[in-house]
Amino acid sequence: MAEFRSTQIRLAARPTGWPTHDDFETVEVVHPDLAPGQVRVRNAFVSVDPYMRGRMSDARSYVAPYGIGDTIAGGAIGRVVESTVDEMPVGAVVLHQHGWTDTVQDEAATFRVVPEIPGLPLSLRLHILGMTGLTAYVGLTAIAGMKEGDTVFVSGAAGAVGTAVGQIAKLLGAGRVIGSAGSAEKVALLTDKYGYDAAFDYKSGDVRGQLAAAAPEGVDVFFDNVGGDHLEAALAEFNDGGRAALCGAISVYNSTESVPGPGNMSNIITRGLTLQGFTLGSWLHLAPEFQEKMTAWFAEGRIAYDETVYEGIDRAVHAFLDMMRGVNTGKMLVRVGEV
Structure with missing residues (x-):
C-alpha cells in the first residue's frame, strides 16, 4: 500500500491561564501497513470545543485529561479511503473521536458510519445534528x-x-x-x-x-x-x-x-x-429521540445554523484560541480535507 501520513496537533505543555501556541506541537506520523480490522480515514472537518480546555488540565473532571504528547482528541468526520472491513467500505462517511489530525488509521471499531443527508453538509454531524x-x-x-x-x-x-x-x-x-x-x-x-x-x-x-x-x-x-x-x-x-x-x-x-x-x-x-x-x-439514550425530532425539524425548514470555519489542520490551535475568546458565531470548525 502507498505510504499513509498524518499531521497531528498534540498537547506539548499544560496551559497556565490562557493557552498559547507554545502549549501545542505539530507532529508528522507515517503509518504502517493496514492490519486486519483497520481502516484509513481522510478527515473533512474536526471539531473545536470549549470542553477541550478542561482536558488540557490534569484536574479531576468527568473525562480523562490529555496526556502530554497526546493528540487533541475530539469529534471529527471524514471518509474511509482504505479498508480491511466489509462493513466500512471505501467512501463511507464516519464519525470518530480521534480529533485534531488530517488523516487517521485505526481499528474500525473506533469509527461509526453515518448516512449522508442530501443537501446538508457533513459538518452538521459535529454540531446541530450531533x-x-x-x-x-x-x-x-x-x-x-x-x-x-x-x-x-x-x-x-x-x-x-x-x-x-x-x-x-x-x-x-x-x-x-x-x-x-x-x-x-x-x-x-x-x-x-x-x-x-x-x-x-x-x-x-x-x-x-x-x-x-x-x-x-x-x-x-x-x-x-x-x-x-x-x-x-x-x-x-x-x-x-x-x-x-x-x-x-x-x-x-x-x-x-x-x-x-x-x-x-x-x-x-x-x-x-x-x-x-x-x-x-x-444521557446518550436520548439520542434516537433527539435525532427523530431534529431530522423532522430540518425537513420542515425550521432549523438555522452558523459555522465559523478555519482552513487547514495547522489552523486548529488558532481556531481554538479564537473560540475561547468568543470570536466564533455558531460552531467553530476546522476544514482539513475535501468533503
Missing part, C-alpha cells in the same frame, strides 16, 4: 424539565450550543427565550435569525440589570454555558421553582485563582430552585 444539538435537547428536557410557556434564559447564546438551545426551546413551546452574547452583531443575529425574543450584549456591563429588563416576568429555565455573573443574574431573576441546566462555565476556564461564587445563593432555598450540572455521557 453532540451539540443533543446537549441542547438534553439540557432543556431531561435536566431543566422545560414546559410550554416557560421563560428561558440562555448564556453564551451565540455559540454552537446556545444557538441550538434557543431554537429547540421555541420549537418545544417556550413562551419567551432570552439570550446573552458578546457583541451587538451577535445580539442582532439571535433575534433576527435564531428566534430569540430578546437578547443583550453582556460586554456592555450590568448583566443582572439587562436580564431583569429583558425578563420583566422572571425566568423559569436557565441554560448556562458561562457561569459567573450570568449565574448570579439568573439566581436574581428566577421565579419560584426555577430550574437551571448547568452545561459550561467558560468565564472561569482560564482563571489562575479561585473565583468566588454568586452572592445570592440563598435564593436557591427561598425560591425552591433546582440547579443541576450535566454532561452527555449519562
Whole structure:
C-alpha cells in the first residue's frame, strides 16, 4: 500500500491561564501497513470545543485529561479511503473521536458510519445534528424539565450550543427565550435569525440589570454555558421553582485563582430552585429521540445554523484560541480535507 501520513496537533505543555501556541506541537506520523480490522480515514472537518480546555488540565473532571504528547482528541468526520472491513467500505462517511489530525488509521471499531443527508453538509454531524444539538435537547428536557410557556434564559447564546438551545426551546413551546452574547452583531443575529425574543450584549456591563429588563416576568429555565455573573443574574431573576441546566462555565476556564461564587445563593432555598450540572455521557439514550425530532425539524425548514470555519489542520490551535475568546458565531470548525 502507498505510504499513509498524518499531521497531528498534540498537547506539548499544560496551559497556565490562557493557552498559547507554545502549549501545542505539530507532529508528522507515517503509518504502517493496514492490519486486519483497520481502516484509513481522510478527515473533512474536526471539531473545536470549549470542553477541550478542561482536558488540557490534569484536574479531576468527568473525562480523562490529555496526556502530554497526546493528540487533541475530539469529534471529527471524514471518509474511509482504505479498508480491511466489509462493513466500512471505501467512501463511507464516519464519525470518530480521534480529533485534531488530517488523516487517521485505526481499528474500525473506533469509527461509526453515518448516512449522508442530501443537501446538508457533513459538518452538521459535529454540531446541530450531533453532540451539540443533543446537549441542547438534553439540557432543556431531561435536566431543566422545560414546559410550554416557560421563560428561558440562555448564556453564551451565540455559540454552537446556545444557538441550538434557543431554537429547540421555541420549537418545544417556550413562551419567551432570552439570550446573552458578546457583541451587538451577535445580539442582532439571535433575534433576527435564531428566534430569540430578546437578547443583550453582556460586554456592555450590568448583566443582572439587562436580564431583569429583558425578563420583566422572571425566568423559569436557565441554560448556562458561562457561569459567573450570568449565574448570579439568573439566581436574581428566577421565579419560584426555577430550574437551571448547568452545561459550561467558560468565564472561569482560564482563571489562575479561585473565583468566588454568586452572592445570592440563598435564593436557591427561598425560591425552591433546582440547579443541576450535566454532561452527555449519562444521557446518550436520548439520542434516537433527539435525532427523530431534529431530522423532522430540518425537513420542515425550521432549523438555522452558523459555522465559523478555519482552513487547514495547522489552523486548529488558532481556531481554538479564537473560540475561547468568543470570536466564533455558531460552531467553530476546522476544514482539513475535501468533503
